[in-house]
Amino acid sequence: MVRIRMSEPYVGKEEIANVTESVRTKMRSDPFVPEFESGFAKYIGAKNGVSVVNGTAAIHLALAALGVKPGDEVIVPTLTSIGCTNAIALTGAKPVFVDSNAEYWCADPKSIEKRITKKTKVIMPVHIYGHPCDMDPILELAKKHGIFVIEDAAEAHGSEYKHKRVGTFSDISCFSFYGNKVITTCEGGMCMTNSDELAEKMRILRNQGTKPEYKNKYYYDMVGFNYRMTGMQAAVGVAQLKRLDFLVGKKLEMARQYNEIFDAKSKNVVRAPQMEWAKNTYWYYSILVPKKQREKVMQALEKKEIETRPFFYPIHMLPHYNTGDKLPVAEDLGFRGINLPSGPYLTSEQIDEVATEIIKITG
Ligand SMILES: Cc1ncc(COP(=O)(O)O)c(C=O)c1O
Numbered sequence: 001m002v003r004i005r006m007s008e009p010y011v012g013k014e015e016i017a018n019v020t021e022s023v024r025t026k027m028r029s030d031p032f033v034p035e036f037e038s039g040f041a042k043y044i045g046a047k048n049g050v051s052v053v054n055g056t057a058a059i060h061l062a063l064a065a066l067g068v069k070p071g072d073e074v075i076v077p078t079l080t081s082i083g084c085t086n087a088i089a090l091t092g093a094k095p096v097f098v099d100s101n102a103e104y105w106c107a108d109p110k111s112i113e114k115r116i117t118k119k120t121k122v123i124m125p126v127h128i129y130g131h132p133c134d135m136d137p138i139l140e141l142a143k144k145h146g147i148f149v150i151e152d153a154a155e156a157h158g159s160e161y162k163h164k165r166v167g168t169f170s171d172i173s174c175f176s177f178y179g180n181k182v183i184t185t186c187e188g189g190m191c192m193t194n195s196d197e198l199a200e201k202m203r204i205l206r207n208q209g210t211k212p213e214y215k216n217k218y219y220y221d222m223v224g225f226n227y228r229m230t231g232m233q234a235a236v237g238v239a240q241l242k243r244l245d246f247l248v249g250k251k252l253e254m255a256r257q258y259n260e261i262f263d264a265k266s267k268n269v270v271r272a273p274q275m276e277w278a279k280n281t282y283w284y285y286s287i288l289v290p291k292k293q294r295e296k297v298m299q300a301l302e303k304k305e306i307e308t309r310p311f312f313y314p315i316h317m318l319p320h321y322n323t324g325d326k327l328p329v330a331e332d333l334g335f336r337g338i339n340l341p342s343g344p345y346l347t348s349e350q351i352d353e354v355a356t357e358i359i360k361i362t363g
Pocket residue numbers: 054055056057080081083084126152154155176177178188189
């Protein structure tokens with residue numbers, strides 16, 4: 001039986017040729033790093049791309065560039081990757097958790113508004129599983145209170161809010177290129193910003209606090225990190241960029257097929273959101289099932305060699321982040337949600353098999 005995986009990287013000859021070239025040229029980062037940065041920034045529609053080692057580092061770098069420090073608060077949805085909160089914790093700031101919107105599962109602007117205090121430095125909306133946040137009310141709140149916005153678009157390459165790609169709405173946005181993302185560099189991340197000043201600061205911070213062009217190679221302007229993306233990672237990224245439209249198209253077609261089956265045959269499965277103001281690129285195709293059936297569904301699929309993932313565990317309920325908050329929508333979604341196989345090699349027959357197995361249990 002062939003195992004149906006969540007997702008596998010779509011790589012071929014071009015990625016291998018580029019990596020070979022990178023190694024042959026003694027793994028100097030040029031020319032792949034700037035080519036990947038400018039190519040991805042152009043695709044997203046942002047002025048500057050600053051590549052880093054992974055998506056968590058991208059968030060940490062963005063927070064550091066905005067001067068987030070101990071005593072500050074950063075508003076973040078509880079239903080998200082642990083990378084968001086770990087990056088906040090690394091700055092010494094306090095993550096302040098907010099609830100999800102029941103319809104589209106991203107941070108709810110009303111919940112954000114309630115948690116703004118004098119200490120709030122950043123709001124971090126996360127475009128969860130590929131569906132965009134409702135950015136207008138979030139940007140309005142940020143403007144009203146003088147707060148920065150960092151969009152986490154790790155899972156949303158090519159998604160759109162009101163016909164504009166996500167990653168272009170905030171002071172800095174962050175992407176991940178981990179192996180399961182729409183395009184990958186094995187591990188990798190990138191910050192996007194329209195501000196030349198912030199881009200310059202992030203380039204210095206990712207490079208131990210110095211600039212490559214300094215005459216004295218051991219002169220540093222500030223405390224920094226070693227977060228530079230390698231030439232080999234960027235070499236893969238440059239080849240992946242050429243596949244980006246194709247891979248987004250594959251996601252949309254996959255979602256269309258899952259939607260069609262669930263709409264026609266299921267009464268009890270709530271399918272992945274698609275608000276009228278959004279273009280979801282379905283990084284993971286996600287569903288909600290009745291809470292008491294989730295384990296049964298996941299186990300039945302596993303028996304058939306079909307991989308699934310539960311939704312993110314609400315972070316405010318983890319012992320080391322527990323705040324005692326009650327965030328009922330996220331707590332409900334977190335224990336009802338299942339991410340289904342969503343990779344580019346998935347066939348129509350496999351999509352049919354996955355959906356049919358689920359509907360056998362849930363109806
Ligand atoms: C929404 C979100 N933010 C941040 C990250 C962290 O990215 P990375 O795994 O590249 O560190 C992830 C994880 O993949 C993610 O899904």
